[in-house]
Amino acid sequence: MVTRAPQLEWLEGDVPKASGFQDTYFSKAGGLEETRHVFLAGNGLPERFLGRETFTVAEFGFGTGLNFLTTLAAVGDGNNPSELCFLSFELFPLSAPQLKRALDAFPELNAYSEELLSVWQPEPGWNRMTVGGAKLFLGVGDARELISDLAGTQGEKAGVPPGPIAVDAWYLDGFSPAKNPELWEEGLLKAAFDLTADGGTLATYTAAGWVRRNLQAAGFEIEKKPGFAGKREMVVGRKA
Numbered sequence: 001m002v003t004r005a006p007q008l009e010w011l012e013g014d015v016p017k018a019s020g021f022q023d024t025y026f027s028k029a030g031g032l033e034e035t036r037h038v039f040l041a042g043n044g045l046p047e048r049f050l051g052r053e054t055f056t057v058a059e060f061g062f063g064t065g066l067n068f069l070t071t072l073a074a075v076g077d078g079n080n081p082s083e084l085c086f087l088s089f090e091l092f093p094l095s096a097p098q099l100k101r102a103l104d105a106f107p108e109l110n111a112y113s114e115e116l117l118s119v120w121q122p123e124p125g126w127n128r129m130t131v132g133g134a135k136l137f138l139g140v141g142d143a144r145e146l147i148s149d150l151a152g153t154q155g156e157k158a159g160v161p162p163g164p165i166a167v168d169a170w171y172l173d174g175f176s177p178a179k180n181p182e183l184w185e186e187g188l189l190k191a192a193f194d195l196t197a198d199g200g201t202l203a204t205y206t207a208a209g210w211v212r213r214n215l216q217a218a219g220f221e222i223e224k225k226p227g228f229a230g231k232r233e234m235v236v237g238r239k240a
């Protein structure tokens with residue numbers, strides 16, 4: 001089985017937009033700043049890295065890898081942890097030329113982008129890569145199916161991280177809930193909750209009412225925060 005690269009349109013500033021979802025991979029107002037505001041600061045990062053030997057981030061929607069690389073850069077700034085484990089899911093992995101074009105817009109991440117590109121050969125199922133000293137576990141397929149590989153019987157499938165998995169920070173980054181409801185379903189968010197460490201957190205750019213309700217039904221305590229670039233609200237959450 002081969003992976004299907006998405007069909008992309010390129011907006012001004014080389015912002016990729018998925019034709020199939022009619023949505024962009026990150027904000028037209030600045031992808032890097034958006035990632036830092038929503039996903040890093042929303043999860044209390046990089047501050048929460050300090051003093052940790054290992055830290056596990058998980059993400060729905062790997063896309064261009066911008067969130068992953070921005071997280072690596074935040075660790076590389078001299079912060080702990082010594083071991084970062086990054087788990088992500090992607091149904092339509094970008095081709096190498098698409099990935100390169102998207103990431104070329106962020107020269108300050110160049111060293112990490114080149115390393116990612118040098119190992120980028122996504123195959124269906126679990127892919128394990130080492131980038132910038134971090135362990136990347138990329139599940140290629142529908143997150144709703146792959147997530148069950150992480151619960152209970154870890155290690156039985158090739159490439160799945162050794163368990164038990166305790167996610168410290170979730171990046172919920174599907175396309176907008178109206179266009180990509182699959183990644184905001186209550187069942188998936190409940191599976192995410194079950195994999196979360198006590199005190200683990202989540203952040204997402206959307207404050208859609210039904211997504212907030214699904215997060216609460218899954219078990220997270222949630223709170224609204226100011227969004228990025230004029231967006232009134234985003235959501236953060238915590239497993240008490």
Ligand SMILES: C[S@@+](CC[C@H](N)C(=O)[O-])C[C@H]1O[C@@H](n2cnc3c(N)ncnc32)[C@H](O)[C@@H]1O
Nearest residue numbers: 061062063064065066067090091142143174175
């Ligand atoms: C907003 S983009 C993610 C952007 C990404 N975090 C980045 O740093 O570039 C949403 C991603 O979710 C993926 N996606 C959509 N539905 C999915 C599903 N059911 N399972 C896994 N990935 C999915 C899309 O293909 C897309 O790459």
